[in-house]
Amino acid sequence: MLVVKDILDNKEKAIAGLKKRNIATAEELINSVIALDTQRKSAISEMENVLAESNQIAKSVGQLMKEGKKDEAEQVKTKAAELRSKSNTLKEDTAVIEEKLQALLYTIPNVPNEIVPDGKTxxxxxxxxxxxxxxxxxxxxxxxxxxxxxxxxxxxxxxxxxxxxxxxxxxxxxxxxxxxxxxxxxxxxxxxxxxxxxxxxxxxxxxxxxxxxxxxxxxxxxxxxxxxxxxxxxxxxxxxxxxxxxxxxxxxxxxxxxxxxxxxxxxxxxxxxxxxxxxxxxxxxxxxxxxxxxxxxxxxxxxxxxxxxxxxxxxxxxxxxxxxxxxxxxxxxxxxxxxxxxxxxxxxxxxxxxxxxxxxxxxxxxxxxxxxxxxxxxxxxxxxxxxxxxxxxxxxxxxxxxxxxxxxxxxxxxxxxxxxxxxx
RNA sequence: GGAGAAGUGGCAGAGUGGUCGAUUGCAUUAGUCUUGAAAACUAACGUACCGCAAGGUACCGGGGGUUCGAAUCCCUCCUUCUCCGCCA
CATH class of the missing domain: 3.30.930.10 (Bira Bifunctional Protein; Domain 2)
Known part of the structure; x- marks a missing residue:
């Protein structure tokens, strides 16, 4: 499967390569890969921000328990549970995007070397x-x-x-x-x-x-x-x-x-x-x-x-x-x-x-x-x-x-x- | 096929709910010392992803679950080892 980073570095090469394989939709394919990858990155960022916050809070629960501040701990727990469920939703969204990207990449053949001749048969x-x-x-x-x-x-x-x-x-x-x-x-x-x-x-x-x-x-x-x-x-x-x-x-x-x-x-x-x-x-x-x-x-x-x-x-x-x-x-x-x-x-x-x-x-x-x-x-x-x-x-x-x-x-x-x- | 035990970083091997991405030893790399080497000492040392960076996130056989929080508890699958059975 093609390396996404290579596609980002040289989009034109990938498109030209797939065209050599007579793939009429080469440009669309590559654009879809790039679009999905962009989505993927922002989905991951968003998810990880929430996770980071959630992890922070989970740690503070431990602190509070140790200090015997039970009531405060309970409050924070509720907040943490919310964040957790939010991050779970985001995780699922991310997984869906990643699967889409993966499935798409599996359908795309290798980019031919420059010296590969044009031809169909x-x-x-x-x-x-x-x-x-x-x-x-x-x-x-x-x-x-x-x-x-x-x-x-x-x-x-x-x-x-x-x-x-x-x-x-x-x-x-x-x-x-x-x-x-x-x-x-x-x-x-x-x-x-x-x-x-x-x-x-x-x-x-x-x-x-x-x-x-x-x-x-x-x-x-x-x-x-x-x-x-x-x-x-x-x-x-x-x-x-x-x-x-x-x-x-x-x-x-x-x-x-x-x-x-x-x-x-x-x-x-x-x-x-x-x-x-x-x-x-x-x-x-x-x-x-x-x-x-x-x-x-x-x-x-x-x-x-x-x-x-x-x-x-x-x-x-x-x-x-x-x-x-x-x-x-x-x-x-x-x-x-x-x-x-x-x-x-x-x-x-x-x-x-x-x-x-x-x-x-x-x-x-x-x-x-x-x-x-x-x-x-x-x-x-x-x-x-x-x-x-x-x-x-x-x-x-x-x-x-x-x-x-x-x-x-x-x-x-x-x-x-x-x-x-x-x-x- | 039946019965048990176990799977943690290159290897060995700790860790049984919070400050653990993980003690320690070996190996490796760099440095100090040395005429050189060894030894000793010092330091670095998993992978992937997000981020310009700071930093963050995930991964302790795979997958799922419980929990505010899982290497640690539960379920399931896989693999390895021991014993029995069968067998080239």
Whole structure:
């Protein structure tokens, strides 16, 4: 959530940023925030004045009692009770205003960075980097879903039986390749200085609010209503929330974490070839990198994270491109996002396999993730995260791009992890 | 799941209705002393909000209540510990 003080300091920037997200009412929204904040301040002032007086009197009651002036004490008590009830009313008024402001702020997305391109649709994302050449496949090459079946790497039907659509069961070398990718991604991240964590796969409401899934986007998460817990849509949620309500010493920054988790997404409203095979699943594996960084260094860190993901794709030998997302396609909480897409040669499609974002203080403000340099006052940190990487689409592209007439070749970097070099 | 106990500032640990935002110790920071260090001594040292400031307000696990006044009493939820049961 946006920091009100930042809005007050630079109202025009906030409005311009929201306009970039194609929010027609940007100006109204920001003006409402400012108006509510003004109301809030005066309500608090008024309430606290009454409270201060009330506290004064309450103290004097104690004095009078001690001195044995009972009658006087009784009189003062009546006065105090009046003040108290007045302050209670004011307290309620203040709470109403604060809730309004809070609710409004929850509906406002992050202000995009200056370099975020204008645009409304994914077509307007800007391609900033391409690497690798698109392979020419042999005659009769097939999409990955046929390869999965042919080599018995995954079974969608049995997944439907035990759970439902979108929950494939990986088998044999399919399962092993999946696990090899997880280990490869983890070991690369650890080499790059990330500390591994294995977080819970279920999160509570407070965590959902902390990273921005709640309110509003609860529809994308599976909800265990009996316990009011949510299955994580990404490891970003539990890992970032590790630092919720923490004040981190500045010399601990940056905090770098990596975690492998399954991810669960309800993804309502998808259909057709976009969801075919491994393209879109309700449960999938992902290795996520998360950093908590000093505001002055977060964009440098974002670049580092982009470089890290590039390195992974380079090593896997997959052709890919990097998109700078436009204002209309960026996530609610992000200030700047780079998407990575790999080319899946049989489908002849670009598949999103990573999204690397800087959230600046947006999540930190919700989560109260702060740091302190020396004796300074605590200050909101910047949070960043990125997929490094999401598994199923990588698997799809690897299978499709590396297929030959007599099997699928495993990239060299993975062979140490798979223990085999070919699927046939 | 059953029975008990407990949750106070970075940590330890006082405080059972008023002058307590909270004694004290440790840790931390600065200073004195010292050739340097240690020790000792002195001082500072929670967070948020309102206010130009002086200052004020809130917070003793969360929420609610009683009272002129709550860390302290009551209700409720959460968490931790001990014992029993069950169990990977």
């Amino acid at each position: 994914p077509e307007e994302n800007v391609n900033i980097f391409e690497h690798g050449s698109i392979p020419t496949l042999h005659e009769g090459a097939v999409p990955h879903w046929d390869l999965l079946k042919k080599y018995k790497l995954a079974d969608f039907e049995v997944g439907v039986k035990i759970t439902g659509a979108g929950f494939p069961v990986f088998k044999r070398k399919g399962a092993m390749l999946n696990r090899a990718l997880i280990n490869f991604f983890l070991s690369e991240a650890i080499k790059a200085g990330y500390e591994e964590v294995i977080p819970p796969l279920l999160i509570n409401e407070a965590s959902g609010y902390g990273t921005g899934q709640l309110p509003d986007k609860e529809g994308q998460m599976y909800h265990c209503t009996v316990d009011n817990l949510f299955l994580i849509p990404t490891a970003e949620v539990p890992i970032t929330n590790l630092y919720r309500d923490e004040i981190i010493s500045a010399d601990q920054l940056p905090i770098k974490n990596v975690g492998y988790t399954p991810c669960f997404r309800r993804e309502a409203g998808s259909y057709g070839k976009d969801v075919r095979g491994l393209n879109r699943l309700h449960q999938f594996d992902k290795v996520e990198i998360v950093q908590i960084q000093h505001p002055d260094k977060s964009y440098e860190t974002l670049d580092n994270m982009v470089e890290h993901v590039k390195g992974l794709l380079n090593k896997l030998g997959l052709p890919y491109r990097i998109l700078r997302l436009c204002g209309g396609d960026m996530g609610f909480t992000s200030a700047l996002t780079y998407d990575f897409e790999v080319y899946s040669a049989a489908q002849q499609k670009w598949l999103e396999v990573s999204s690397v974002s800087n959230f600046e203080t947006f999540q930190a403000n919700r989560s109260k993730i702060r740091f302190r340099s020396g004796q300074d006052k605590p200050q909101l940190a910047h949070t960043l995260n990125g997929s490094a990487l999401a598994l199923p689409r990588i698997l799809a592209a690897l299978l499709e791009n590396n297929q030959t007439t007599d099997g699928v070749n495993i990239p060299e970097v993975l062979q140490a992890f798979t223990g085999f070099n070919k699927i046939s």
